[in-house]
Amino acid sequence: MNWFLHDPEKWGAPVTVVVTGLGAVSCFGGGVDALWEGLLRADHRPVPAPDACGLPERPRLYAAPAGGSGTGRTGALVVEAVAEAVADARLTGGDLLDAGLTVGTSLGDIDLAELPDGPDRRLATHGVAAVVAGRFGIGGSGHTLSTACSAGAYAVAWGALLIETGQADVVVACGGDAFSRVAVGTLHRFGLLDPECCRPFDTDRSGMVTGEGAAAVVLESAASAGRRGVAAQAVLAGQGWSCDAHHPMAPEPSGGQLRRAVAQALSTSGPPGAVVLHRAGVALNDSVESTAVSEAVTAAGGDISRTAGYAPKAVMGHTAGAAGVFGCVIAARMLRAGLVPPNAHVTTVDPGCPMDVPLAGPVPLSRPAVLVSGTGFGANNAALLWEAAA
Structure with a gap:
């Protein structure tokens, strides 16, 4: 596929990529409406975790998530966001059978890998895509992108490219990460955490504050959305x-x-x-x-x-x-x-x-x-x- 993606002359007629579905689960709760309302209020104050690693010292960091066996916290969050986006786009099981999937994540289901008897840490990142594809029956081209904190942006961009190059008519592009002792401890050691709160536009800002959540967009060619009678919510x-x-x-x-x-x-x-x-x-x-x-x-x-x-x-x-x-x-x-x-x-x-x-x-x-x-x-x-x- 690489020769095709890197030679625009072989792509054919330009394809317009649109968004037909949105999903999110954030610190404001489940759903895109909750996210938007929280952003408009602008009163939430993410603060650093109470200890250097940011998480309890217990080996098992979280209760078993709703995602089921083999699913960690990130996978469960992503499944929730994708469910909203798929419903918003009015996609059926038949539509998803040939749909593509792109997942952006930094550490994936790292909470599973942090268990004493957990899977190999190298497998934690890629397992999220398998969980999402299996849960929704997404049978087309699947990709995991892990370019650190830009992974979600790359997942959306790569999903759009799959549509523009004719690899898919519909792509579910999503991203997620959950709190992790590995991540928070590393950021703390590098001196990248603000001890007060997250204040990106303030002159006294002194670092980030970690969060967790998942978001999803359904990308679709404008022609496909038109055939399905679904309105576009935004155009790339x-x-x-x-x-x-x-x-x-x-x-x-x-x-x-x-x-x-x-x-x-x-x-x-x-x-x-x-x-x-x-x-x-x-x-x-x-x-x-x-x-x-x-x-x-x-x-x-x-x-x-x-x-x-x-x-x-x-x-x-x-x-x-x-x-x-x-x-x-x-x-x-x-x-x-x-x-x-x-x-x-x-x-x-x-x-x-x-x-x-x-x-x-x-x-x-x-x-x-x-x-x-x-x-x-x-x-x-x-x-x-x-x-x-x-």
């Missing part, structure tokens, strides 16, 4: 990928490769009215992202001072492999409501961010287009531009 107007190849963790300081990915996403449409930023509270990473995105938006003809910047991690925490899919779900709801939620936990706005930073309450979306930015350890970058459906 462009996407771009890149890798800094600079450092295992830190971004390349100039942000050149992220800027290139954003420029590619904007190249066929134009500037967005808002940006759902990856911005997690890590000072250097946040600054590099803001600068790179702002430069690309300006080069595309946008007025960056009127482009709303939004950082959902302030109220959700960092959901790792789910973050990019959450970004796409949030973008779709922004387009539907014509609003950008307010940013939370800001005392003094970072003066280095040239974007408009809504604080007092929701603000109107200035243009019916929303950019989602995703970055991850290893500086894997993905950007997706969503526009309102006609």
Whole structure:
């Protein structure tokens, strides 16, 4: 398949990719409505876990999840999000038989691997896709993407590419991660956790706060959605990928490769009215992202001072492999409501961010287009531009 994917001349006529279903389970509860209402309230305060590892010292970290035998917490969360998205898209068992599946996750069902008699840790990441495919009877091409915190954005982008290249008419793109002693302990050791709260736009930000959850989108060719009589909720107007190849963790300081990915996403449409930023509270990473995105938006003809910047991690925490899919779900709801939620936990706005930073309450979306930015350890970058459906 690789020769086909990397040679656009063999793709044939352009294919429009749309979103027909959304699903989420977050700190606000189950469902996309609960997520959106929580973002609009902007009053949730994710705080660090009470000890260095962030989790109890007991070998078994969680009660048995509802997902059943062989399913860990991440798999159970993803199943719940996918169930909502599939129902929202009105997909039948027959539709799913040939559908594709892309899963973005950082550590997958790591809670199972952390048990004394758990499976090999290397298998924890890939098991989520098997659980989802088996639960819903998704019989088409299946892929797991684990590019650290950009995994969810890559899962959506790869799912769209499968449709654009004729590999599938429908793809369920999802992402999820759960609290993990391994993850929290590692981040703590690297000094990446804010001891107070998650405050991505504040000048005094000093790190991230971990979260957990899962999100899902049903991607579909516009032709397929039309045949099924299902309305599009958002249209993918462009996407771009890149890798800094600079450092295992830190971004390349100039942000050149992220800027290139954003420029590619904007190249066929134009500037967005808002940006759902990856911005997690890590000072250097946040600054590099803001600068790179702002430069690309300006080069595309946008007025960056009127482009709303939004950082959902302030109220959700960092959901790792789910973050990019959450970004796409949030973008779709922004387009539907014509609003950008307010940013939370800001005392003094970072003066280095040239974007408009809504604080007092929701603000109107200035243009019916929303950019989602995703970055991850290893500086894997993905950007997706969503526009309102006609």
